[in-house]
Amino acid sequence: MISADIPTTIDPEASALAVRLGLQPALSEMVDHVKRNVPGLMSVTVEFAPAYDTGEDGILILGLRNAVDPSNEDCWEQYRDWNIARFSPDVWRHINLILISHNHNGG
Numbered sequence: 372m373i374s375a376d377i378p379t380t381i382d383p384e385a386s387a388l389a390v391r392l393g394l395q396p397a398l399s400e401m402v403d404h405v406k407r408n409v410p411g412l413m414s415v416t417v418e419f420a421p422a423y424d425t426g427e428d429g430i431l432i433l434g435l436r437n438a439v440d441p442s443n444e445d446c447w448e449q450y451r452d453w454n455i456a457r458f459s460p461d462v463w464r465h466i467n468l469i470l471i472s473h474n475h476n477g478g
Contacts, residue, residue: 377406377415384419385430388465394430397462402432404453405468409446411437413473420467430466435473446470 379402389398402415413435420429447470454463 377412379406379415379417381417382419385417388419388428388430392465394462394465397458398430398432398466400457401454401466401468405432405434405450408449409434409436409470413437427465429464432466432468434468434470436470437473 381402386395386398389395398417402417405415406412416433416435418431418433420431422428447468450468454468
């Protein structure tokens with residue numbers, strides 16, 4: 372288990388959408404899961420995602436990782452499997468995870 376003491380920023384608009392949709396507990400659980408299970412995590416940002424092609428507003432959980440790491444794909448796949456097993460489609464269709472790898476050479 373990885374330290375859950377990761378800087379986290381939650382956009383008020385994303386939080387308001389989660390409350391309006393009744394998804395605040397699920398969002399909190401998803402963010403905590405990411406913080407405990409993604410190696411090299413530097414920060415988590417939760418952003419409001421306005422509707423474009425989907426017709427529905429959504430929420431993005433952005434995880435910034437410390438380095439480019441091939442396990443990035445494994446982390447996302449493990450999160451996806453956990454998310455699908457834990458929540459109904461009515462929950463996870465509104466909240467998406469994006470893991471971003473950052474290297475110290477400007478990438």
